[in-house]
Amino acid sequence: MNVTLSDAIKLTMQxxxxxxxxxxxxxxxxxxxxxxxGRLQGRPGPNRVGPLGLLQPIADAIKLMSKEDVAPGTSQxxxxxxxxxxxxxxxxxxxxxxxxxxxxxxxxxxxxxxFFVAISVLSIVGLVLAGWSSNSKYAILGGxxxxxxLVSYExxxxxxxxxxxxxxxxxxxxxxxxxxxxxxxxxxxxxxxVIFLIAGLAEVGRTPFDIYFAESEVxxxxxxxxxxxxxxxxxxxxxxxxxxxGILGALLFLGGWRWPFGADLPQIASVAxxxxxxxxxxxxxxxxxxxxxxxxxxxxxxxxxxxxxPLSFVLFLVAAFQLKFxxxxxxxxxxxxxxxxxxxVVQSRKQRNPALALAVRYSAxxxxxxxxxxxxxxxxxDVVATSAVEGTxx
Amino acid sequence: MTNEPQFDHVxxxxxxxxxxxxxxxxxxMVLTVDGERVVDVTPHIGYLHRGTERLAxxxxxxxxxxxxxxxxxxxNLNNELAFVRAGEKIMEVEAPERAQYIRVILAELNRVASHxxxxxxxxxxxxxxxxxxxxxxxRERIENLFEHVTGARMMHNYMRIGGVKSDVPDDFVPWVRxxxxxxxxGVEESDKxxxxxxxxxxxxxxxxxxxxxxxxxxxxxxxxxxxxxVAYDVRKDDPYEIYPYLNYKIPLGENGDCWDRYxxxxxxxxxxxxxxxxxxxxxxxxxxxxxxxRIARPPAGEVFAHSENPRxxxxxxxxxxxxxxxxxxxxxxxxxxxxxxxxxxxxGAYIADAVAILGSLDIVLGEVDR
Amino acid sequence: MTAQDPQxxxxxxxxxxxxxxxxxxxxxxxxxxxTAAQLxxxxxxxxxxxxxxxxxxxxxxxxxxxxAVAKECRDGxxxxxxxxxxxxxxxxxxxxxxxxxxxxxxxxxxILKADLPADAPAIDxxxxxxxxxxxxxxxxxxxxxxxxxxxxxxxxxxxxxGFEGHPGLKSYPLNDYEEW
Numbered sequence: 001m002n003v004t005l006s007d008a009i010k011l012t013m014q015x016x017x018x019x020x021x022x023x024x025x026x027x028x029x030x031x032x033x034x035x036x037x038g039r040l041q042g043r044p045g046p047n048r049v050g051p052l053g054l055l056q057p058i059a060d061a062i063k064l065m066s067k068e069d070v071a072p073g074t075s076q077x078x079x080x081x082x083x084x085x086x087x088x089x090x091x092x093x094x095x096x097x098x099x100x101x102x103x104x105x106x107x108x109x110x111x112x113x114x115f116f117v118a119i120s121v122l123s124i125v126g127l128v129l130a131g132w133s134s135n136s137k138y139a140i141l142g143g144x145x146x147x148x149x150l151v152s153y154e155x156x157x158x159x160x161x162x163x164x165x166x167x168x169x170x171x172x173x174x175x176x177x178x179x180x181x182x183x184x185x186x187x188x189x190x191x192x193x194v195i196f197l198i199a200g201l202a203e204v205g206r207t208p209f210d211i212y213f214a215e216s217e218v219x220x221x222x223x224x225x226x227x228x229x230x231x232x233x234x235x236x237x238x239x240x241x242x243x244x245x246g247i248l249g250a251l252l253f254l255g256g257w258r259w260p261f262g263a264d265l266p267q268i269a270s271v272a273x274x275x276x277x278x279x280x281x282x283x284x285x286x287x288x289x290x291x292x293x294x295x296x297x298x299x300x301x302x303x304x305x306x307x308x309x310p311l312s313f314v315l316f317l318v319a320a321f322q323l324k325f326x327x328x329x330x331x332x333x334x335x336x337x338x339x340x341x342x343x344x345v346v347q348s349r350k351q352r353n354p355a356l357a358l359a360v361r362y363s364a365x366x367x368x369x370x371x372x373x374x375x376x377x378x379x380x381x382d383v384v385a386t387s388a389v390e391g392t393x394x
Numbered sequence: 395m396t397n398e399p400q401f402d403h404v405x406x407x408x409x410x411x412x413x414x415x416x417x418x419x420x421x422x423m424v425l426t427v428d429g430e431r432v433v434d435v436t437p438h439i440g441y442l443h444r445g446t447e448r449l450a451x452x453x454x455x456x457x458x459x460x461x462x463x464x465x466x467x468x469x470n471l472n473n474e475l476a477f478v479r480a481g482e483k484i485m486e487v488e489a490p491e492r493a494q495y496i497r498v499i500l501a502e503l504n505r506v507a508s509h510x511x512x513x514x515x516x517x518x519x520x521x522x523x524x525x526x527x528x529x530x531x532x533r534e535r536i537e538n539l540f541e542h543v544t545g546a547r548m549m550h551n552y553m554r555i556g557g558v559k560s561d562v563p564d565d566f567v568p569w570v571r572x573x574x575x576x577x578x579x580g581v582e583e584s585d586k587x588x589x590x591x592x593x594x595x596x597x598x599x600x601x602x603x604x605x606x607x608x609x610x611x612x613x614x615x616x617x618x619x620x621x622x623x624v625a626y627d628v629r630k631d632d633p634y635e636i637y638p639y640l641n642y643k644i645p646l647g648e649n650g651d652c653w654d655r656y657x658x659x660x661x662x663x664x665x666x667x668x669x670x671x672x673x674x675x676x677x678x679x680x681x682x683x684x685x686x687x688r689i690a691r692p693p694a695g696e697v698f699a700h701s702e703n704p705r706x707x708x709x710x711x712x713x714x715x716x717x718x719x720x721x722x723x724x725x726x727x728x729x730x731x732x733x734x735x736x737x738x739x740x741x742g743a744y745i746a747d748a749v750a751i752l753g754s755l756d757i758v759l760g761e762v763d764r
Numbered sequence: 765m766t767a768q769d770p771q772x773x774x775x776x777x778x779x780x781x782x783x784x785x786x787x788x789x790x791x792x793x794x795x796x797x798x799t800a801a802q803l804x805x806x807x808x809x810x811x812x813x814x815x816x817x818x819x820x821x822x823x824x825x826x827x828x829x830x831x832a833v834a835k836e837c838r839d840g841x842x843x844x845x846x847x848x849x850x851x852x853x854x855x856x857x858x859x860x861x862x863x864x865x866x867x868x869x870x871x872x873x874x875i876l877k878a879d880l881p882a883d884a885p886a887i888d889x890x891x892x893x894x895x896x897x898x899x900x901x902x903x904x905x906x907x908x909x910x911x912x913x914x915x916x917x918x919x920x921x922x923x924x925x926g927f928e929g930h931p932g933l934k935s936y937p938l939n940d941y942e943e944w
Contacts (some may be wrong), residue, residue, distance in 0.1 A: 041527035137406070207521055208593050211746065292593045294521030294745045298430070299596050347592075355590045355599070355653070362654075363661060366643035367625050374639045374676065440922040447907075448931055450937060483818070484788060610845045610868055613896030624868055626846075631871045632819070695788030698820060698849070698864060698875065710847050711862065716785030724851035726864075734899050762920060 022095050025278075026239040030057040032279070033286050035174045040290040064235070067228030072135060080132035084226070084233040086126030090119045091240040098247055099173050101257050101270035112173040113161050116248070117154075120203075123237065126151045128295050130234075131222035142221030145297050146205070146212040152304040153202035153209075159312035161198045163189060163319045164252045167332075177256030184255035188329045189319065191336035193253045197284070200245040202294065202300070205238060206285060208292040209300055242282060250277035307343060314339055405433055408745065412441050418515065418760030419751060425740075425748055432748055435740045437733055442763040450723040455481055455555055455690040455756050463549040465725055468511055471497075471504040471540075472703045473761075474553040477723075479634060480699035480710040482558070483721035485692040492680040494558035494635045495617035499570065499673045500543065500552070501701075502666040506577060507536045508658045508704035509666075512756045513584050516656060519753040520597050525584040532580035539573055542566075553756050554689045557683030567674055581663045589657060598652040602739040602751035605650055612738065613731035616706030617658040618755055622650035628702040640672050652754035659704075659756070691718045705756055727761035799872045806840050807833060820864075822875035827861075830878045831888040833840040834863065837874065838893055843867045844874065847890065850900035852908040854934045859885045859908060880910065889914035907932030 031046070031054060033193040038045025046053030071080055099105035109115050124147055131143015165171050167188065168179035179185075186193045203211040212221045223234050250256060254277045257270035265273065295303070315336055322332045405594055410423040420441035426434040446465055451459045462473040482489060510533050514526030537547040543562050544552040574645070588594050604614075606622045614746050619626055627644045629637045645661040647654030694716040700709040706728025713722040732755045739751050792800055800821035804811065807823055810833055814823040817917075825833050837844040844865035853860045863876040880887055889912040890897040901912040902921035909930040912918065920927065929936055 018667060037523070041524050042531060043527060118659060126444075207523075210521070286653045290524045291587065292522060292591065293517060293588075293597060295593050296744060298744065355595050358648070358653075359589065362647060362657060366645040366661070367627075367630065368643050369630050369641070371641045371672075372638045374636075404875045440920070440924065443922045445931060448936075448938065451934075486788075559863060607845070608895070611895045613894065632873075662821075684799050693786035693788035695790065695817070696822075696862075697817065698873075700848075707848070709864070711849060711851055711864070713853055714788075722851075724849065726849040730899065731896055734896050738895075 011106075018095050018106055019092065021100070022092055022240055022243070023236075025243040026236055027057040029239045029243055029282060030060065032282070033289075036283060036286050037290050040287070040319040051299060061232065064232035065229050069228045072225050073340035075135045076390055079129055079226075081230070083126050083130035083133055084237075086129060087123045088233045088237040090122040090125075090126075091237045091244065094119050094244060097173060098244075098251070099177070099256075100243070100274055101267045102174060104267060104271060105174075106224075108172065108174055111171045113165055113171040113176070117158050117161060120241075120244075121154060122231045123241075124154075125220050130226070134222070136225055139222050139224050142212050142224065146222055149205075149209065149212060149297070149300060149304075150203060152301055153199045153308070156195050156199040156304070156308040156312040159309075159316050160199070161252070163192050163312075163316055166316075166319055166323060173251055174255075177251060177258055180255040180259050180261075180338075183329055184253060184259045186253040188332050189315065189336045190333065191311070191340045192317055193249070194340065195308055195315070196249060196253065197245075197281070199304075199308060200249070201285060201288065204241045204245055204285075206242065207289040208295045210324045211300065213292045242285060243278065245285070246278035246282040247274070249281040250274055254281070303390065311339060311343065375392075398510065402685060403640040410748070412438075418757060421712065421757070421759055421762075422734075425745065427745055430744050432740050432743050432745060433441075435737050435748065437736055439730075439733070439759070439762050442759045444764065446764040447723055447725060450720055452719060455692075455720065456509075456717050458723065459553065460551050462548070462725075464760060465553055465727070465764055466703060466705065466708070466729070466758045467548065468758050469504050469508040469704045470548060470550055471500045471552065472508075472701060474550070475501050475635075475701060476703070476708045476710045477712075478553045479701060480697055480712040481690060481692065484695055484712055484714055485555060485690060486695040487556050487684045489557045489684055489685060490681045491636070492561075493682045493684075495673050495677050495747050496558050496562055496682065496744060497553060498635050498637065498640075498671050500540070502670050503536050503539065503570075503573075505666050505704045506581070506663050507533050507681070510536075510577075510581065510584075511661045512659055513581075513588065513656070516753045516756075517584075517588055519749050520594065522588065522591070522594065525588050526579055528584050528587075532577050533676050535573055535576055535580075539569060542569070554683065556686060557681070561682050567677060570670065570674060574670055576663070578667050581660065581667075585660050589660060595653065597747075597750055598754070600649070600651050600654060601743060601747045602652045602754060603650050604735055604739050606621035608738055609650070612652050612735040614706070614735050615728050615731060616703065617655050617662065618732050618735070620658055621654035623648055626707075628700055628707050632700065634699075634701065635740075636673070636676075639676065640669050642669050652750050655754045662704075669693075684731065691716070700726070703728055705758065705761070706732060708761075725761070725764055727764065729755070729757035729759075729762045733757060733762060782941070788817075790815045792816045792821060793818055795819050795872075796821055799874060802842055802872070803837075803874050806836050806842055816875075818897065820873045820875055822862075822877055824877040824879070825889050827878040827880055830863075830876065831890060831893075833876065834865070834890055834893055837865055837876070842874070843869050844872075845869070847894040847896045847900070848873070848898065848906065850890075852885075852904045852910055852932065854882075854908060854932065856882065856934060858882055859910060861887060861904070861910070863890070879897075885909065886911035886913065888912070891915045904932075906930070918936075 020234060034056065035053065046056040049055040049059045057305065071077060092331035094116045096106045097109050097115050099108060127146045128143045131139045164185060167185060168176040205212065223231060226234065256275045318335045318339065319332060405426045408425040408427050410425065412420045412422045422438040423434045424438065425432050446461050450461055459474055459477060462477045463470040465473050508530040514529035517525040522756050540550060541547050543566065544550040593706040604622055606624045609619050609622045610624055615626060623646055625644060625646055630644055642665050645658050647658055692714045694714055696713045698709065698711045700707050708728055709726030712720055715721040734754065736752065740748050743751065791896055796816050796819045800816055803821050805822055809826065810825050810829050811823040812825060814821060816822050844867045846866045846868055847863065848866040849864040851862050855860065859880045861878045861880060865876065866872060866873050878887060887910065889901055891901065891914065898915060899921060902917050902918060904910045905912060905918055906920050906923045907930055
């Protein structure tokens with residue numbers, strides 16, 4: 001294959017632009033999350049550094065870069081410093097195939113969805129490596145838990161991507177968006193969006209699934225020995241991943257840059273529309289973070305293996321049937337909603353009712369203390385003062 | 395038997411050190427874990443030991459009240475109340491009615507403030523970062539009132555043996571009425587967000603169960619004991635001040651798990667707000683201090699008084715030798731006794747549950763260590 | 765209270781100046797009388813001294829009998845299922861242990877006292893009767909030097925390992941203590 005110089009220059013410029021877009025997206029998420037969480041919690045969020053606090057992420061980056069870089073003495077240095085790179089690079093590499101508009105893409109592969117799945121799994125290796133090379137028992141435990149969680153939640157994501165691939169008859173991102181010209185896939189398979197969002201939260205490591213590096217738990221997770229710039233890389237990778245989940249959701253489920261307009265808009269408007277949808281999904285992710293406490297690791301794994309994986313397989317079969325028998329698209333909506341309703345009903349019977357019933361019962365069965373009648377109000381000038389107070393009586 | 399490889403079984407010790415975001419103060423817990431399950435837990439306390447009881451022997455009774463403020467630094471007025479009652483018992487004086495009403499109103503407000511702090515910090519221990527903001531906003535409102543009445547937001551030094559230090563300002567009653575409405579809405583906000591939240595329920599229901607007789611034998615008190623179904627509340631069993639003249643409910647739990655202990659505190663917030671409203675309706679005029687000497691010189695003897703703190707039953711055993719300084723002051727801290735039950739509750743739980751169980755006991759290290 | 769020199773002649777009470785001391789009258793109310801009657805029945809001849817004020821009667825027993833007496837209080841008609849408080853008071857020539865027992869079923873409180881010699885205070889541990897006693901006893905050991913044979917874990921609770929002296933005693937210099 002002949003690569004001319006102009007091709008190489010063009011590619012370099014595209015990659016540079018892509019890096020900027022991804023990095024800018026991640027940085028804007030840092031700012032957006034803190035302001036949004038602040039508003040949800042009744043406080044302003046960062047508002048000191050720059051107008052509206054817009055320079056806050058830069059201040060954070062400067063702070064993190066200027067910290068002392070300590071590595072544990074007994075750690076494997078080469079692997080210790082390689083692990084952040086292994087976590088961070090796949091998050092950026094997947095951007096190669098994301099189309100921000102029909103022609104705004106670095107390389108539009110025919111197997112774009114497959115490429116995404118294949119590359120994003122690499123960061124799990126990086127996490128395990130981070131934990132193991134730190135040579136600290138808490139880090140190793142954290143690394144293993146992270147690996148277990150991430151691998152378990154890969155399966156629903158992959159299955160949902162397969163469903164989307166089946167419905168749009170292609171693994172190409174542009175064709176997926178084209179297939180949603182009239183109806184976005186979120187209306188066709190809402191259950192797939194729900195599963196994708198939950199599994200995506202778990203993949204990124206966001207509350208309620210962030211127990212493997214949560215601060216207030218006993219084990220600090222695989223990142224416990226990292227400081228300064230290295231920790232900043234993990235931090236950045238998490239935000240880039242969140243943005244990737246947002247963009248992926250916008251492309252696969254919300255209709256990309258086409259819906260609801262059908263025809264193509266000018267490029268800037270297409271990009272803006274796609275970004276708007278991506279940010280919308282990201283805001284939902286932040287909203288969930290503000291609301292829920294963390295799940296315990298065994299509850300998290302139970303949810304993946306007992307609920308999400310079976311549901312995703314059932315949905316896969318349902319989608320396959322719909323394609324085989326060529327039913328209209330709204331049949332799939334009804335069927336997937338039906339599959340969603342069953343676990344919701346089962347769970348609500350098991351968990352919510354007992355708490356509400358207990359709450360009502362505790363209130364009702366409380367020990368009631370009745371007031372005694374109060375003696376008539378007596379204006380007293382001097383209250384009982386015994387000889388002990390006044391001194392001796394003798 | 396089959397040829398299974400025999401592995402050496404060694405339990406791992408996990409140290410939740412004195413400096414840890416989730417231990418509510420300088421507290422060290424050494425967990426012996428087998429895989430993911432806790433086999434044993436050894437609490438290490440004493441990092442905040444300031445010798446309060448020994449200091450109280452060289453200070454006059456008025457000065458000891460400031461020491462009691464700092465014993466449980468979240469519910470200051472309740473501690474002052476316990477000590478002041480002990481002083482009044484041994485001196486055989488009774489505070490005038492208005493002073494008693496002021497004391498009870500402030501003590502119940504302090505109970506609400508303490509429970510709000512518990513709800514917020516318990517949520518953030520488990521990862522829900524929003525209730526803490528709402529709860530501290532409500533605490534600010536209550537602390538503004540305290541500043542208006544006593545002059546200080548936290549270490550009030552307001553109660554005296556025989557009454558209170560100074561009368562409440564003129565706008566006290568309307569201010570407290572408005573405050574009750576606002577705080578009630580704030581408690582409801584956090585309650586709705588957290589109490590039936592699926593993830594919160596999964597983390598707290600069935601976790602850290604202790605049954606009634608074991609809890610009583612360990613000396614638990616307060617909501618930690620009432621969660622197991624034992625109806626022991628000092629306000630009901632040994633009533634003091636003007637509590638006999640109030641209608642209130644004491645909620646009881648059934649399962650003795652973390653959720654019960656958490657939810658009982660939420661219910662107690664509502665009950666305290668109702669009690670304050672009744673006090674405001676009955677609020678009398680009159681003097682706020684009993685007549686007599688200001689330097690208390692009680693007769694020689696011993697007395698035991700206790701009050702219902704937000705954390706449990708704070709007891710004060712006061713031994714006087716007739717001088718103006720106590721001979722011995724012993725504080726029975728509810729958190730100290732609640733910690734005895736920690737080992738029973740944590741055995742067999744997951745590591746992540748240790749944080750949830752410790753949080754549900756609502757300890758304050760200032761009173762554990764004194 | 766000035767620091768007491770332990771080598772000085774043991775005094776009943778420290779020398780003080782001021783108004784003469786008034787001894788409080790200890791009067792039991794009606795409920796206290798009932799509890800005192802129950803206590804007298806439970807203790808029998810073992811009660812060396814007893815009185816009480818308001819609701820709470822107290823009885824002094826011999827240190828060697830305390831464990832049996834406490835067990836009888838717990839299992840007998842009084843049903844004292846909670847050890848509410850345990851403390852030690854340093855009366856210079858003796859150390860007095862005070863136990864406050866409470867019954868959640870009957871809502872009654874009694875106080876048991878036992879005197880221990882000041883030079884080698886030791887009393888049987890009550891940790892097999894109430895779990896709460898374990899920590900109270902560790903604290904009393906730290907602060908007063910009282911020994912509790914039978915308590916399975918007497919490591920320091922409030923003080924750190926290697927601390928010398930017992931700060932709760934009156935003879936411990938309050939202001940003179942310097943760590944370095």
